[in-house]
Amino acid sequence: MNILKNKKIFIAPYTPMSNALKRFLSEKFEIDFLGFIDKNKSGKGIYKIDNINANYDYIVILSPNHFQDIYKDYIKIVDKRKLIVIEIENQKYNIKHDINLEQDRIKTLSLQHPRKQGIVFISKGFVDTNNKYLFLSCYRSKLDVTLITDNKDHLNKLKAHDLPVIEMNTKEADTKISLAKYIVFDQANYTNFFIHPAQTTIQQWHGVGLKKMSKLTNIVYDYFISTSKWTNKTNFKNVFLAKKYLDYGYPRNEFLLRETKEEDLLLCDKDLYELSLRHKIILYMPTIREYLFSKKDTLENILNISLKNLNEELRKLDYIMIVKLHPYVIEFYKDFIINCTYSNIFFHSAQGDVYPVLKNTDILVTDYSSVAYDFLLLNKKIIFFDYDRDVYEKNMGGFLFDYDKYSPGIKTKTQEEMINAIYAPDVYSKNRSQIKKLFFNEKTIHKSTDLIKNLFKKEYV
DSSP states (O other), X not given: OGGGTTOEEEEEXXXXXXXXXXXXXXXXXXXXXXXXXXXXXXSTTEEOGGGSOSOOSEEEEOOTTTHHHXXXXXXXXXXXXXXXXXXXXXXXXXXXXXXXXXXXXHHHXXXXXXXXXXXXXXXXXXXXXXXXXXXXXXXXXXXXXXXXXXXXXXXHHHHTTTOOEEETTSHXXXXXXXXXXXXXXXXXXXXXXXXXXXXXXXXXXXXXXXXXXXXXXXXXEEEXXXXXXXXXXXXXXXXXXXXXXXXXXXXXXXXXXXXXXXXXXXXXXXXXXXXXXXXXXXXXXXXXXXXXXXXXXXXXXXXXXXXXXXXXHHHHHTXXXXXXXXXXXXXXXXXXXXXXXXXXXXXXXXXXXXXXXXXXXXXXXXXXXXXHHHHGGGTOEEEEEOTTHHHHHHHTTOBSSOTTTTOOSEEEOSHHHHHHHHHSOOOOHHHHHHHHHHHOOTTTGGGHHHHHHHHHHTTTX
């Protein structure tokens, strides 16, 4: 990354994620930022690739979903030596050097071996919850499964339990991907490799919420798993391309409604899970706010709270608050969090599975995160701490749904209001039930895992 120090740079495309990269590079490497490049968006400081002048050092591309397509478009116009692709690995920015190698390797292997068998789960960055719970269930059912991830911490923890996991971007992983009959995703950040016609792709995704998403056209999935026909119609069919949309529900949501097994605690913070069994729990899960990251913004500024004062109030209330930050946020504040020692406030690991703790949570505090809709299944109090609603809505290009109509809980703007909301009676139960009926197919939510597994099992009959 030092190659970027003091250089004149454009960043492509224009997204909240690339905006966060711009702040990071400006502070860490003192770049001379010239603007964003985006073929679809317009505005101040946003340019088209064929309209930029030649007086720059690099164009930096950060787009987990589309970097290959962008790179191929730009290389027709721009000197290859001026193009740099950034990827996020283990929540760190790195320069990606093998732009096309990954796809070419897998394509060669796949075409050499047309017969496909087995199931591969792709988990880039970290092992997200839907992949985790479905993978474990398939493994228990003795299906031929492999989970592939580049998160070495998660890899080692799963290996320690003798589970079939392989490190991503290795020859062994490439071979497994190329030979798999089924390829399962629950994120959209690793769909750039070759898919053989004999392979079946399944996208579970990882949440239904208020946020708008850009249309993803780099892959047509065979099956897209959602939570209801309503969420398909209002959201997913406008974002993802799929041959079939199945409202089977999410394995992570089914987990909330069944008995917890020992293996469910894999990748969970077991100390905080044990804490959640013994105490009244408030889980605070704020969503990412890329537009706030700078040297002057402390974690307390971003969360709009005083941890010391909040801890005192929680102590009086006899509540424990567990804070689960977005994985892309915690990297900026990990040193601060490590040194935090409060009696009633604890931070959950950013990449760990918080759903075992969520299951035992008494009150959820959140803002615009999809976790609010998962929590509807438990029919417990939700407090919306939306102190920056106007700024957030503007930066994210608005909400997918009417925020006030689809956020069934007390809206709070200050720490004092949040504390008062904890005391307030819960009058939103009926509202939560009404919204739950839209977001979830109640006929499938208790058997999501088996329904998805049935897509695989015909291969093994």
